[in-house]
Each structure stands twice: as C-alpha cells, then as structure tokens.
Amino acid sequence: MIGRKTERVPATPDALMRRADELRLGTAGEQSFEEAFRLYKKAASKGVERAYFLLGCMCEAGQGTSQSYKVAYQWYDRGAQRNDHDCQASLGFLYEAGLGTKRSRELAIEHLENAANAGNPRAQNNLGLIYLDRSGPQHSEHGAVTMFQKGNMSKYPPATANLARMYEKGIGMERKCDTAANLFKTAAKGGSITAKKCLAEMYKFGIGIPASEVYARHIYLETARWGDQMSVAEITGEDYEDEVFNSSPAMSENPKAQLSLGLSFLDGGFTLQSVPTAMFLLEASARGGNTTAMYVLGQIYETGLFTERSKFLAMKWYKWGADKGNGPCAYNLGCMYEDGVGVQHDPEKAFEMYKRSCECDQDEDAESDALYALASLLRSGLGCEKDEDRALELFVRSSDLGHAGAQYAAGKMFADRGDRASARKYLEMAAEQGDDRASELLDAL
Structure with missing residues (x-):
C-alpha cells in the first residue's frame, strides 16, 4: 500500500x-x-x-x-x-x-x-484587564494602569489602547483626553480595533482632538468592514450596547457570533487576548460561509497582526472571499497581483480582481479604492487595453466617494484636456484633503 x-x-x-x-x-x-x-x-x-x-x-x-x-x-x-x-x-x-x-x-x-x-506584553495586557475587573477581589486601578503602561512601553497595541482608555475616562489617573487621543492613534496604527473605535468616537464628538465627522466615518467604515458590530451600528444608525469586560464568553456555533468572538479575543480590549483562540473562531466563521471572516483572516496574515506574516495564507483567504463575492477581498487580492507580493506580478489578474471588486456590494471607502485602482490600470494600459475615457469616468466616480488620489487624478486629466472648471473642482477637493500636488497644480491653473 x-x-x-x-x-x-x-x-x-x-x-x-x-x-x-x-x-x-x-x-x-x-x-x-x-x-x-x-x-x-x-x-x-x-x-x-x-x-x-x-x-x-x-x-x-x-x-x-x-x-x-x-x-x-x-x-x-x-x-x-x-x-x-x-x-x-x-x-x-x-x-x-x-x-x-x-x-x-x-x-x-x-x-x-x-x-x-x-516582560511579556501579552501577559501585562491580560493581567491589567483582570485588575480592571471590578467584580473580582483583585480589582486595582493602579495595578491595571501599571500593567498597561508596561505593555505600552513594549509598543503592544492592546496595552496602548487600554492605557488610552484609562486616560480618557480618568481611571486610576488624571483624565487627559489629548493624551488618550495620541495613544489611541498609536494603537490604531498597530491594528487595535478598540483604539480605532474609541478614536472615531473622539473625532465624532471632538474629545481631545478637533471634531471631524469625516474622519470618524472613515474609521467606523474600516472597523465595520471587519464585522465589528458597534461600528456597523454607528454606520447604520442603530442602537447598540456598550461593551463590558468578559473573561470567559460563551462559545457559539453561529458564524456571525464566531466572528464577533474572534475579534474580541484578537483585540484584547474587553476580554483577555488569545490569538490562537481568535484564529480558531475566525476560521470556524469562515468555514461557515462568513466572507467577512475570510477578509479578516487575510488581513491578519497579510499585515502580521499579532502573528507572523504569511502572504501564502493571506492569498488563500482573500481568494476564497473574492470567489464568494467579498469586494475588499477581491481588491486586496488585486493589490497582491499588481505588486507581486506573495505571488508573481500579474497585471491582468490584478485588473480582473479590481473589476470584480467594483461589481460587489461594499462600503463607499472600499468601493472608492477599487474604482481608483481599476481606473489607474485603464489609464496606463497595464493588464488591459488602455482607455483614458473610461479611466476618467472611474476616477470621477471614486472622487465623488471621497478618494483624494482619484480627485487629484481626475483634476489632472481634466486639466490636461483643457477643462479648467472641472479640473479646479476636483483639485480643490483633493487639496482640502491635504494633497500638496493638487495645491501646486491649482496654483498653476
């Protein structure tokens, strides 16, 4: 045998x-x-x-x-x-x-x-959460702050996010919302979902930073794309319950619940962090047909969020999600083909994935990214027949959804065609979002 x-x-x-x-x-x-x-x-x-x-x-x-x-x-x-x-x-x-x-x-x-x-930062963060639990005899706000500070010194995003929450609420220390906002920004860059949501709320109400409903919405859209239920409720205007600490949440066989639990265990904000348990739940959710879980798994492996990077596994999950109609999965897969990351450089497959993403039902930020990427290939003729008219049409659609890069590209193409009014319109939109190239081109018009 x-x-x-x-x-x-x-x-x-x-x-x-x-x-x-x-x-x-x-x-x-x-x-x-x-x-x-x-x-x-x-x-x-x-x-x-x-x-x-x-x-x-x-x-x-x-x-x-x-x-x-x-x-x-x-x-x-x-x-x-x-x-x-x-x-x-x-x-x-x-x-x-x-x-x-x-x-x-x-x-x-x-x-x-x-x-x-x-010096283990994961242990420091998890111990801080236990100390923060008011239901336990070990409750100690000072102990929680100390542990989160130690984890933050190791640049561990969950600990940084939890330390920021202490500053924001004035728990165990003097309330300092500006310090909290800076810490949330740092943790958000490291992938903390808790930090992103808290930062969005601070932008929404102007707490510790200048108010900006635009920034708040962009952040909520990003976390909603991961399946975070509070963020989804913010986007849709629905009511939601505030999250509370739970060190032993009940497991579930429901794919949607598995996704939420997986995100909670991954994030280490309201339950102790455990990446392996998070991965188990996220994979179970994905196997149950949840394409959002497929996207999240792809993101985790592509960026190395709390685990080692694996372009191979990122491709696997993005491909599975793209095949089942998930727009962000198709877009990210297209980026990998275009950049030759984890796979051989293939502009034609990139074009196919961007086109597929544009045809999917997704939030406006994700749609604008896909439209911009597709338009860029059409303008250059990479992976497809060059079509500047179609490219401009897609740049305009992406611009109207708020994509600064598309606004600059549309403005420049209109300027090259002698349409100064349209050029100025889109360049001003890009300049308002901080695009210096747009400002320079406006001065030259």
Whole structure:
C-alpha cells in the first residue's frame, strides 16, 4: 500500500524549527499545518522550548491537529515548567477563561504575573484587564494602569489602547483626553480595533482632538468592514450596547457570533487576548460561509497582526472571499497581483480582481479604492487595453466617494484636456484633503 509521501526530517533541532516554520507559514512555496505540527513535535522531543508554545497554539487554534484546549494546556504547561514566558501567558489565559482546565483566577494571575514580570506584553495586557475587573477581589486601578503602561512601553497595541482608555475616562489617573487621543492613534496604527473605535468616537464628538465627522466615518467604515458590530451600528444608525469586560464568553456555533468572538479575543480590549483562540473562531466563521471572516483572516496574515506574516495564507483567504463575492477581498487580492507580493506580478489578474471588486456590494471607502485602482490600470494600459475615457469616468466616480488620489487624478486629466472648471473642482477637493500636488497644480491653473 502506498501512503502519503513524507519529507525527510531535518537533522538538527534548529533545522527542524526552520522547516516547520516554513511549512506553517508557507514561506517556501508550500504550506502544511499537519506537517509543521509533526516537525514541531520532533523538535519538542529534542527539548526545543519554543516548540512547546507553538504546539500549544496549534492545538488551541485547531491548525494541523484537532482543536483541543485540554491538549493545548498540556503543551503550554510543559513549556511553562521550562520557564517559557509565552507558555506562562497562555496558561494564564486558559485558567482565567476556564478552557482546557478548571477556571481559577488565582492560578491565572500567578502565571500571568510570572510572564508579565519577565516582560511579556501579552501577559501585562491580560493581567491589567483582570485588575480592571471590578467584580473580582483583585480589582486595582493602579495595578491595571501599571500593567498597561508596561505593555505600552513594549509598543503592544492592546496595552496602548487600554492605557488610552484609562486616560480618557480618568481611571486610576488624571483624565487627559489629548493624551488618550495620541495613544489611541498609536494603537490604531498597530491594528487595535478598540483604539480605532474609541478614536472615531473622539473625532465624532471632538474629545481631545478637533471634531471631524469625516474622519470618524472613515474609521467606523474600516472597523465595520471587519464585522465589528458597534461600528456597523454607528454606520447604520442603530442602537447598540456598550461593551463590558468578559473573561470567559460563551462559545457559539453561529458564524456571525464566531466572528464577533474572534475579534474580541484578537483585540484584547474587553476580554483577555488569545490569538490562537481568535484564529480558531475566525476560521470556524469562515468555514461557515462568513466572507467577512475570510477578509479578516487575510488581513491578519497579510499585515502580521499579532502573528507572523504569511502572504501564502493571506492569498488563500482573500481568494476564497473574492470567489464568494467579498469586494475588499477581491481588491486586496488585486493589490497582491499588481505588486507581486506573495505571488508573481500579474497585471491582468490584478485588473480582473479590481473589476470584480467594483461589481460587489461594499462600503463607499472600499468601493472608492477599487474604482481608483481599476481606473489607474485603464489609464496606463497595464493588464488591459488602455482607455483614458473610461479611466476618467472611474476616477470621477471614486472622487465623488471621497478618494483624494482619484480627485487629484481626475483634476489632472481634466486639466490636461483643457477643462479648467472641472479640473479646479476636483483639485480643490483633493487639496482640502491635504494633497500638496493638487495645491501646486491649482496654483498653476
């Protein structure tokens, strides 16, 4: 009987880990969670501490093996006994959430403190959330501030966002909304959903920063694109309940609920952060047909949000979402084809993806990006027959949706055609959004 061919096992522990990493992330052109898991087990048998943590993560996420919090706990425990701080932080999460073991806040704090004192920012953020919980005897606003400050010093976005919330509300410190706004901006750049939503609210009401409904809406659209329910409610004008801390939320089989839970575990704002559990829930949601989850997974792997980057896996999720009609997935896939990122440079496929994205139902910011990208290819003739008239038409459509780059492009094309009135209209729109090129061209008209 001929079985599945298994590649030769690397000879040294370092070589085992390198090859396992390649297979897990697809960095060498092929990807296999199952084979990566097998090699990590080999490395663990040789005493490689990092292998214990990664095996725990894969069991927690259900990647390359059956999802099991109990088995994940066992791997983390073996690593924690060897003083691996990532394993200690993960054990703290499992004890607090009561996953794979009996719930125990005391043991959660013990493991989180060990990791936090060693400088682990995830443990610092999660410990800060426990200290912030008013329902527990360990409640300490000062302790929470201290942990969030330590995590912020490590430039850890969840901790920075949570520290910003403390400044905004004046919890455990003097209220400083301008400081909060600056911290939210920093955390938002690092991918924190909590920071983005709070920053949008500050723009909306002019708290700590000048009011701007335009900026607020752009941010809400971005987080709504990820499926954040509060942001969706803001966009649609519906009521919503304020988020509250919940360290052990009930799991769900519903794809929409799985997406929300996954985002919560990923973000570390209102529940303890655990990326493997987030990935498990997001993948379950995607397998249930939720194209927003596919988009989120693509974003996580493309940007390396709280995990290693993997262009291979980003392509996989974007392609799946694009095939099922998700406009942002098709657009991002087009960008990867156009830029040759994670795939061979292919302008024709980029054009196809941008065109597909334009045909999808999506928010105005996502639509304007797709229209601008499609127009740019039509103007240059890359991946398609050059058509400047069609390009200008699409630039105008994108401009009317607020895309500054399209406004400049439309203005310049109108100027080149001698239509000074139309040129001035779109260049002024771009200049108002801070496009210096538009200002210079306006001066020359």
